[in-house]
Amino acid sequence: MRRSGKTSMGGMKSGFQTTHWSEIRDARTHDEARRRVVIDGLIKRYWKPIYCYLMRKGYGNEPAKDLTQGFFHKIVLGKDIVQQADEARGRFRTFLLTALNHYITSVHRANVAGKRHPKYGVVSLEEFDEESMSLAAKDMKPEDVFTYVWASVLMDDVLAEVKEGCLRDGKRIHWEVFRARVLDPIVVSTEPITVSELCKQFGIESKAKVSNMIVTVKRRFQAAMSCRVRQHVDSDEEVKQEIQDLMKILSKSYAS
Amino acid sequence: MRKNSTLGLNPESLARLLGISLYSDSDEGKDNSTHTTAQLLKARLAGTLPLDTTVVEELPAILGQLRKDLMPFGGRTLGEVVTDPKSDLGVIKKIRRHAKKMASRKRSEADRAVAVAIYYAAIASALVFHDMKITTHSYESLEASFAKLINKPWMSTELNRLFVQALKLCQKKGHKSKS
Numbered sequence A: 001m002r003r004s005g006k007t008s009m010g011g012m013k014s015g016f017q018t019t020h021w022s023e024i025r026d027a028r029t030h031d032e033a034r035r036r037v038v039i040d041g042l043i044k045r046y047w048k049p050i051y052c053y054l055m056r057k058g059y060g061n062e063p064a065k066d067l068t069q070g071f072f073h074k075i076v077l078g079k080d081i082v083q084q085a086d087e088a089r090g091r092f093r094t095f096l097l098t099a100l101n102h103y104i105t106s107v108h109r110a111n112v113a114g115k116r117h118p119k120y121g122v123v124s125l126e127e128f129d130e131e132s133m134s135l136a137a138k139d140m141k142p143e144d145v146f147t148y149v150w151a152s153v154l155m156d157d158v159l160a161e162v163k164e165g166c167l168r169d170g171k172r173i174h175w176e177v178f179r180a181r182v183l184d185p186i187v188v189s190t191e192p193i194t195v196s197e198l199c200k201q202f203g204i205e206s207k208a209k210v211s212n213m214i215v216t217v218k219r220r221f222q223a224a225m226s227c228r229v230r231q232h233v234d235s236d237e238e239v240k241q242e243i244q245d246l247m248k249i250l251s252k253s254y255a256s
Numbered sequence B: 001m002r003k004n005s006t007l008g009l010n011p012e013s014l015a016r017l018l019g020i021s022l023y024s025d026s027d028e029g030k031d032n033s034t035h036t037t038a039q040l041l042k043a044r045l046a047g048t049l050p051l052d053t054t055v056v057e058e059l060p061a062i063l064g065q066l067r068k069d070l071m072p073f074g075g076r077t078l079g080e081v082v083t084d085p086k087s088d089l090g091v092i093k094k095i096r097r098h099a100k101k102m103a104s105r106k107r108s109e110a111d112r113a114v115a116v117a118i119y120y121a122a123i124a125s126a127l128v129f130h131d132m133k134i135t136t137h138s139y140e141s142l143e144a145s146f147a148k149l150i151n152k153p154w155m156s157t158e159l160n161r162l163f164v165q166a167l168k169l170c171q172k173k174g175h176k177s178k179s
Helices: A021-026 A032-056 A061-076 A080-087 A092-110 A142-168 A172-187 A195-202 A207-230 A237-255 B011-022 B034-046 B056-062 B064-073 B078-083 B089-104 B109-130 B139-149 B157-178
Strands: A006-009 A126-129
Touching (some): A032 A061, A032 A092, A032 A142, A061 A092, A092 A142, A142 A172, A142 A207, A142 A237, A142 B011, A172 A195, A172 A207, A195 A207, A207 A237, A207 B011, B011 B034, B034 B157, B078 B089, B078 B109, B089 B109, B109 B139, B109 B157
Antiparallel strands (some): A006 A126
């Protein structure tokens, strides 16, 4: 079983910006160009969790790539997922994983692994280095790896959106303060910089202002996260639950 | 972790990042490490029981009925287990032991604070729901510890409630033992 390997799947950038049930249903269009745009969008957004899941299932780099592409072309691009999406309710994350498992089973049944020749040719998938995944993630079950990578891509997109928004709106210091106080302690395991230190470091006149700046960015973060998660669930009420479920799975993975 | 990507972060840190979207604004402006601890506690309580280390490894020796007793708890969150009156006392004891080990490890202040909170949460759970003292600490000592934990700015609502109940019990029991 190959554990490592680089691939260049996924195009320029991955993200989860707009994929949801309605977009999948859009894929039924007879407008080939539009259909292609939709499918490309899906591939860009979802290839990473799928590819990592397959790797964790024990597929080598090439078979995992092959299956990932096969899944998108035969299932997503085909009619199957559109039909299933019509009937499905619930989390898109779960739906996609179930569809993938059905696909893997069908591939094994048909014994055609390694013989997929997508109608549209091989899609370009962004370079991905599995080595970059933490040791902790490497010990996870395949389903948890899927969720871990899913959450990681979601988080990267949210952070990029918030940062870009802050820079665009002239709130660079807001972003820096948020990063120093909230993000870095989690990401690089440092003690949070005190509010007083932040005042000195960024020349901010009062502690209250620092707190307000953090709240401002946090609200942007919450809004961006809610907006993206909302695209994968059926209702506004489920957004919080989906985030909690992701946390639960990730915390479980860490504990075990 | 790659630059500009969270891929490579340990899963718990990723869970804590996700947790930012669930916390209220009131967390800000508090003491330096408060919200870090609050995030960590929330992530820990959201985690399912670490069965591999606290339960499953001991099953071969125990076998039988206990295995059946423990199975329903698999996959439940730590927060659910310590605050559920129906939780098995054996599981609660294992959580206490596990938390004690966690607290003794040299990690950050936030990690230690969370481990201590979970340690006392297990003791409180046994006291409140099973009327059992699963520690050698006296009621007076427990009362003082619960009092310290109650209303910590980073404490979760459900644990806070549990500690308040346990504190009241300790006060009663402490008075009884004196009289």
